[in-house]
Amino acid sequence: MDRTALRLYFELAKRQFQRQLAFRTANLAGLVTNAFFGYIRATVFIVAFRSQGTIAGYSAADAVTYAWVTQALIMVVHLWGWYEVERTIRTGDVVSDLSKPFSYLGFWLAKDAGRAAYFVLFRGLPVLALGQVMFGLRWPSSPLVWVAFAASLTLAVVVSFAWRFLLNLTAFWTTDARGINQLAAAVVLFLSGFVMPIRLFPDWLRGAVLALPFAGMTQIPCDVFLERLDGADLAGALGLQAFWAVAFLLAAQVVVVLATRRVVTQGG
Amino acid sequence: MVRVSDDRASGGVTGRRAKDKGVQAKHPVSDPLALSPSQGGAAGPATGSGRAETDAGTFACAQDKGRNAGHADTGFAVRHRSFVPFAPASTGRHALHLWLAEAQVHAGLYRRLIGAQIRSQMQYKVSFVLRMLGSFAGNLIDFGAIAVLFNRIPALAGWSLPEVALLYGLSAVAFSIAELFAAALDNFAEYVESGSFDRVLTRPIGALFQVITEDFALRRLGRLSQGVLVFVVALGLLDVDWTWDKGLIMAVAIGSGAVIFFSIFVLGAAYCFWTIQGREAANIFTYGGDFMSSYPLDIYHGWLRRFVTFVLPLAFISYYPALYVLGRPDPLGLPGWVRLLSPLAALGMALLAWAGWTIGVRHYQSTGS
Numbered sequence: 001m002d003r004t005a006l007r008l009y010f011e012l013a014k015r016q017f018q019r020q021l022a023f024r025t026a027n028l029a030g031l032v033t034n035a036f037f038g039y040i041r042a043t044v045f046i047v048a049f050r051s052q053g054t055i056a057g058y059s060a061a062d063a064v065t066y067a068w069v070t071q072a073l074i075m076v077v078h079l080w081g082w083y084e085v086e087r088t089i090r091t092g093d094v095v096s097d098l099s100k101p102f103s104y105l106g107f108w109l110a111k112d113a114g115r116a117a118y119f120v121l122f123r124g125l126p127v128l129a130l131g132q133v134m135f136g137l138r139w140p141s142s143p144l145v146w147v148a149f150a151a152s153l154t155l156a157v158v159v160s161f162a163w164r165f166l167l168n169l170t171a172f173w174t175t176d177a178r179g180i181n182q183l184a185a186a187v188v189l190f191l192s193g194f195v196m197p198i199r200l201f202p203d204w205l206r207g208a209v210l211a212l213p214f215a216g217m218t219q220i221p222c223d224v225f226l227e228r229l230d231g232a233d234l235a236g237a238l239g240l241q242a243f244w245a246v247a248f249l250l251a252a253q254v255v256v257v258l259a260t261r262r263v264v265t266q267g268g
Numbered sequence: 269m270v271r272v273s274d275d276r277a278s279g280g281v282t283g284r285r286a287k288d289k290g291v292q293a294k295h296p297v298s299d300p301l302a303l304s305p306s307q308g309g310a311a312g313p314a315t316g317s318g319r320a321e322t323d324a325g326t327f328a329c330a331q332d333k334g335r336n337a338g339h340a341d342t343g344f345a346v347r348h349r350s351f352v353p354f355a356p357a358s359t360g361r362h363a364l365h366l367w368l369a370e371a372q373v374h375a376g377l378y379r380r381l382i383g384a385q386i387r388s389q390m391q392y393k394v395s396f397v398l399r400m401l402g403s404f405a406g407n408l409i410d411f412g413a414i415a416v417l418f419n420r421i422p423a424l425a426g427w428s429l430p431e432v433a434l435l436y437g438l439s440a441v442a443f444s445i446a447e448l449f450a451a452a453l454d455n456f457a458e459y460v461e462s463g464s465f466d467r468v469l470t471r472p473i474g475a476l477f478q479v480i481t482e483d484f485a486l487r488r489l490g491r492l493s494q495g496v497l498v499f500v501v502a503l504g505l506l507d508v509d510w511t512w513d514k515g516l517i518m519a520v521a522i523g524s525g526a527v528i529f530f531s532i533f534v535l536g537a538a539y540c541f542w543t544i545q546g547r548e549a550a551n552i553f554t555y556g557g558d559f560m561s562s563y564p565l566d567i568y569h570g571w572l573r574r575f576v577t578f579v580l581p582l583a584f585i586s587y588y589p590a591l592y593v594l595g596r597p598d599p600l601g602l603p604g605w606v607r608l609l610s611p612l613a614a615l616g617m618a619l620l621a622w623a624g625w626t627i628g629v630r631h632y633q634s635t636g637s
Contacts, residue, residue, distance in 0.1 A: 044567060047425050048420075048427075176392050
């Protein structure tokens with residue numbers, strides 16, 4: 001990839017970032033909603049931990065932080081409710097995107113990166129700040145943890161993006177991809193450890209779920225934030241995320257090629 | 269139908285209009301602003317004759333400006349019907365007849381409009397089935413989270429898993445019933461933003477009635493069925509000595525809860541008349557309220573418990589009915605009869621929603637593009 005191409009994708013990401021800036025009040029309303037759910041989830045954990053010292057290695061403070069970090073990640077990782085590609089397929093705008101002289105996958109990945117960067121600054125950090133004010137969170141103890149967290153979060157966004165992108169692409173075959181997206185959202189919310197940490201799952205379920213790509217969307221970044229992983233464990237977890245990111249991106253590229261052929265036959 | 273006789277003075281005009289606008293002329297009883305049956309009934313005869321007069325006036329305009337202008341003017345005239353003075357005194361029986369006729373008209377219309385909605389949704393069967401499954405699974409995972417947590421703890425603030433499941437089931441069933449009917453209110457901001465609401469105001473049927481018949485979220489039967497499932501399993505697991513009053517309280521709680529949630533959806537939509545972010549603001553109280561009601565209120569801070577008891581009565585959806593059935597003490601220390609007040613809370617919310625909506629409609633200024 002040459003420098004002009006990189007520059008192009010950077011510009012795309014920047015534009016998407018700037019576009020988000022226009023929805024200030026919507027973001028504020030979403031922030032309040034995220035914080036309200038954060039309050040309830042954290043309160044449930046505090047009461048649940050009252051009689052137990054730790055559950056599955058989490059202290060009450062860990063669990064409260066877990067609840068707030070997941071709430072902060074909702075719009076960054078964007079686990080559900082993303083129909084942007086599906087919409088262009090339904091309206092036919094996809095034709096113009098496909099005919100442009102750049103990678104269709106790269107085009108959307110760049111836009112999603114810009115979107116995620118916006119939500120890190122204007123949703124994730126404010127939600128964490130509110131959590132700190134209301135409950136007091138358990139913050140990473142060293143800058144290195146922040147670096148690992150940033151890496152894990154980036155991979156989480158890529159895995160989540162490729163997954164959402166694949167789901168949206170099913171619209172090439174079904175025109176209405178909302179059904180499959182909703183079903184997938186339910187699966188992801190549960191298997192990513194969003195609604196409850198995977199480490200609290202029953203033993204027979206936990207190992208398998210931790211190896212699935214969805215763990216890389218929420219559970220792994222949260223565990224990195226809480227310093228549950230270090231040394232080989234940390235490398236293994238990041239490696240797992242990277243593996244799924246590459247695998248999903250490859251799958252997405254294959255599906256784009258298949259889908260493009262389909263567009264040509266239909267439009268011919 | 270009863271009121272057609274009031275229009276006799278200008279029979280010709282009404283007849284002429286009948287060809288133009290089927291629904292209105294056939295059922296001149298329907299009052300667009302008054303969703304409240306009592307208002308519709310009491311003001312009936314007055315608005316009937318009033319309509320005849322304004323019709324005669326607008327009819328003249330219609331001839332000048334053509335058909336479209338006529339429609340727009342009719343909207344104006346119809347909207348101001350209820351301000352016509354000198355209402356002839358009506359007997360109670362007469363009012364009841366009017367009310368029944370009006371209810372019949374709306375029920376018939378509702379059936380037809382929703383029927384069309386459902387038929388159109390059935391055009392994409394695979395997607396429909398998947399969305400229903402998604403709605404089922406998407407909400408079941410909320411209970412999955414509770415189940416996973418209870419796998420690790422014996423009780424939450426003294427509440428066992430079946431007891432929390434009862435709270436969850438009550439709230440989920442009430443919420444999904446409300447959501448079936450309120451689905452169209454989700455997109456209401458677009459209505460206001462695009463100016464489409466103008467179109468609604470020109471039609472001689474209640475504005476809210478028209479908006480909610482734009483969508484009927486049959487796919488959300490998935491959510492309802494998972495709520496019912498959890499509710500029934502909870503009832504089976506609970507060690508409760510069932511008596512008729514407890515059964516009645518459960519049934520009333522579901523109805524009241526649905527009305528409370530529906531009222532919040534309406535208030536959120538009404539708020540869109542001021543800011544198009546209304547729905548986002550309402551999300552906290554609808555989805556957030558449902559989520560919150562799935563857990564015993566004992567766990568929350570005092571200020572929040574008081575807020576959802578005395579200000580926004582979310583506590584009456586699942587918590588107080590559950591306290592009654594389970595015979596648990598109330599940490600707020602309120603007298604026992606408070607647990608029976610769900611219908612009153614629902615009535616209060618419905619009146620508030622009706623008032624909020626009416627004020628919102630009056631406040632509405634078209635985008636006028």
